[in-house]
Amino acid sequence: MRSAAxxxxxxxxxxxxxxxxxxxxxxVILVTLDGVRIQELFSGMDPLIAASGADSGIYEIDVTxxxxxxESARERREALMxxxxxxxxxxxxxxxxxxxxxxxxxxxxxxxxYPGYAEMLTGEPQPDVQSNDFVxxxxxxxxxxxxxxxxxxPTEIAQFGSWDGFRMAASQRDGTFFMNGAYDPxxxxxxxxxxxxxxxLRRQVMEQWEESSNDALTFRLALAYLMQNQPKVxxxxxxxxxDWAHARRYDRLLDYLxxxxxxxxxxxxxxxxxxxxxxxxxxxxxxDHGRGRTPQDWVEHDTGIEGSQDxxxxxxGPDTPALGEASGHPDVTQSDIAATxxxxxxxxxxxxxPDGGPPIPGSLKPRE
Ligand SMILES: [Zn+2]
Numbered sequence: 001m002r003s004a005a006x007x008x009x010x011x012x013x014x015x016x017x018x019x020x021x022x023x024x025x026x027x028v029i030l031v032t033l034d035g036v037r038i039q040e041l042f043s044g045m046d047p048l049i050a051a052s053g054a055d056s057g058i059y060e061i062d063v064t065x066x067x068x069x070x071e072s073a074r075e076r077r078e079a080l081m082x083x084x085x086x087x088x089x090x091x092x093x094x095x096x097x098x099x100x101x102x103x104x105x106x107x108x109x110x111x112x113x114y115p116g117y118a119e120m121l122t123g124e125p126q127p128d129v130q131s132n133d134f135v136x137x138x139x140x141x142x143x144x145x146x147x148x149x150x151x152x153x154p155t156e157i158a159q160f161g162s163w164d165g166f167r168m169a170a171s172q173r174d175g176t177f178f179m180n181g182a183y184d185p186x187x188x189x190x191x192x193x194x195x196x197x198x199x200x201l202r203r204q205v206m207e208q209w210e211e212s213s214n215d216a217l218t219f220r221l222a223l224a225y226l227m228q229n230q231p232k233v234x235x236x237x238x239x240x241x242x243d244w245a246h247a248r249r250y251d252r253l254l255d256y257l258x259x260x261x262x263x264x265x266x267x268x269x270x271x272x273x274x275x276x277x278x279x280x281x282x283x284x285x286x287x288d289h290g291r292g293r294t295p296q297d298w299v300e301h302d303t304g305i306e307g308s309q310d311x312x313x314x315x316x317g318p319d320t321p322a323l324g325e326a327s328g329h330p331d332v333t334q335s336d337i338a339a340t341x342x343x344x345x346x347x348x349x350x351x352x353x354p355d356g357g358p359p360i361p362g363s364l365k366p367r368e
Contacts, residue, residue: 024150026319027281028341030235031267032120033260034113034163035242035301036287038310040257042097042325044076045069049250052295057248064251067258080257083265088283088316093323093363096312100327104311106289106334111301111308113242116288116334117169123338123349123356134164138172142338145352146233146345147177154178155190155229160222161237162213170235178231182213186225195224208243215240215256219263223270230276233345238263245291248299268316282317282344286337313337313360319344321365330361 039046045068049056058064070076078085088094096104108115108125114133118126121141129137140148147157157177159170167181180186183203186195198221202213215238222236238260244253264285271277292298293307301308311334335357339349343359 025280026345027232027234027277028344029233029267029271029281029283030337030341031264031283031285032117032166032235032237033241033257033285033287034237034239035245035289035291036257036312037290037293037298037307038096038098038312039293039298040077040080040254041094041312042077042099043073044078044080045254046250046298049295049298055248055295056250057299058251059249060251064254068254080254081261083261083268084285084314088264088268088285088314090324091322092283092314092316092320093326094312094314095326095329095332095360096310097325097327098310100325102326102329102332104313104332104334105309106311108334109303111289111303111305113163113288114165114169117166117237119334120286120288120337121169123353124335132165134168136168136172136174140172140352141170142341142352143233143235144171144173144176146342146347149347149351150232150345152177152232156231157233158222158225158229158231159235159237160218160225161235162207162215162218162239163211163237166235166237178225178229180221180225182211186221190225190229192224192228195221195228198224208240208247212239212243215263216259219267223267227270227274230274233341236267241287245299250298279318282315282319282341284337284341285314286334287311288334313340315340315360315363317344319365320363323362326362332360333357336360 068079070079095102106116108119115129118129122139126139143157154177159179161167162182164181167179170179185199198217202217205214207214226234240256244256271281289301290308290310291301292305297305339357339359340363342349342352343364349356
């Protein structure tokens with residue numbers, strides 16, 4: 001007769017296999033919108049900036065007001081991001097509205113992009129990341145960990161982004177999985193004529209700063225890759241929200257957020273139309289840092305510019321409760337995003353990073 005210990009080992013093994021099998025049908029997609037403040041996300045067009053005259057960077061105030069100004073903050077945010085507020089949040093959750101007692105902050109003290117993405121993807125602030133320089137750091141990222149632990153093919157994890165910093169932050173090594181920077185081609189074998197065309201267009205469409213490519217093209221490229229190669233995990237890094245803000249063009253920033261809302265809608269509807277993704281895909285949307293709170297400093301972000309530490313996180317998916325807009329929620333940080341991604345794949349964040357942030361409280365439905 002088998003010993004109880006042997007039986008326990010057999011059943012324990014079966015349970016592990018079941019957990020792994022359960023996890024294998026899940027996908028996770030991370031979308032980052034660079035430097036989007038909680039003010040616009042939760043309240044739409046900012047009354048302080050709208051009233052600040054020449055400082056606002058609004059060229060035609062009547063046009064911008066007609067598009068985005070409404071009497072209440074709730075109406076303004078729905079005018080700005082109708083899919084996000086009308087469809088995504090009611091079916092999922094969004095954290096970070098401090099007026100409702102939900103606070104999300106970054107833990108790194110620098111409050112700009114690379115330190116933020118490093119914290120997000122490794123589960124803790126990384127003190128050696130001190131600049132936005134395009135270098136890799138020897139920290140295993142959550143994408144590296146998923147690739148290694150689930151033994152995925154290199155094409156099954158994909159990163160697309162409009163800035164080369166995203167490609168660098170994605171992995172500790174070149175070539176671990178599919179990574180695509182601001183102007184990179186998609187290799188033959190993974191590409192399609194549509195992708196080749198988008199890559200060519202990316203090189204022609206001049207972006208505001210030479211470092212970045214156009215988000216609409218990056219979005220289309222990522223979507224085409226997703227349909228062709230069906231990655232299990234995708235990180236899409238978009239950047240023009242940060243660009244328009246740095247340029248002090250509040251009108252263009254609002255137009256961009258409205259466009260980003262269209263991207264989210266198209267992405268979500270595409271996912272729900274494909275067997276590989278329908279009802280088995282979690283979409284996490286967040287930002288790397290906030291920005292200043294005043295009409296003078298909303299354009300900037302960095303250590304010392306108060307407000308730059310304030311961020312937000314939205315989640316929709318089959319394993320996320322329909323909590324809507326979180327209120328009276330425990331404080332959450334950027335360090336908690338990696339563990340939250342792992343929980344949706346059935347992976348243990350403590351194995352990834354013993355000292356890293358935990359999964360976001362209340363972000364996983366109780367098992368049925
Ligand atoms: Zn910036």
